Amino acid sequence: MTILSAVFGGVFALGQPLNGIVLTEDRFKGLLVGKQRINAEHIVMGIEKSPEKFVSSFTKKFISRAVFITDRSIMDSEKEHLTLLLYPPEDNKYPVTIIELGCLTGTCPKDLYIVHLISSQISDPEEDFKHVVQNLFETSFEKEQMNSSDKPQVLWSCYFSLPDSNISDLRDNVPQNVYLCPGPDMDLDYDHSIKKAKEIFQEIYPDTEFLPRAPDPEEIIIGGDDEDINEEVLRTKDNENEERVVDELVSNIEKQCLEEQKNEVE
Helix, strand or coil, rough: CCCHHHCCCCCCCCCCEEEEEEEEEEEEEEEEEEEEECCCEEEEEHHCCCCHHHHHHCCCCEEEEEEEEEEECCCCCCCCEEEEEECCCCCCCEEEEEEEEEEEHCCCCCEEEEEEEEEECCHHHHHHHHHHHHCCCCCCCCCHHHCCCCCCCEEEEEEEECCHHCCCCCCCCCCCCEEEEEECCCCCCHHHHHHHHHHHHHHCCCCCCCCCCCCCHHHCCCCCHHHHHHHHHHHHHHHHHHHHHHHHHHHHHEEEEEEEHHHCCC
């Protein structure tokens, strides 16, 4: 999407420091970027970058996450798997979504696996996943235990928390022309993110289609007025029709030749 935006005139200032936001009468006016002030009619920003006053009233709920690197798959099989496992609730804890990726996914070297654990947070990630780790993985590095265990050995682990902002009303306590985007949630797809992006887009551009079909390369015309563009599009369609007619004609001629050759042989 960034490339498509740039092709059609989008301007990007990458790697620039954000020093502040200018607000006047509960409306966004501009950004302070380094020594510059950039004015705009609207601002769309991730919730993690927003000022504290915008998110102070949001419900504080978190997602527990963990990432492991292991030496074998949790699925005992000769073939490599892309594994999706829903670990059931246990000891008053939430279900845990487990995603395991092997080298065929392009995420890790051969004979290693990356495992993601995702769950709603109760206390902290390490405690929330403790029962899953004990049942599915080996964490001890003692040789005897490593050799006798048939569980995947955890070679590296990382536990962290993410705020779950999708349960909050992101328009509450926010200026009219400021739009906050939620962060990751518990879902495995992007449906909620796309839905939220569409809502924001329609508020800013109510008369514009959201994510229209991307043009084919031959349909992109740089420069020229509308009349020239329309003529070029019509010319392209006419050429396509002519090519289709020629192809059909050639095909019919080839069929006739084959039939004549067949008759001569008989």
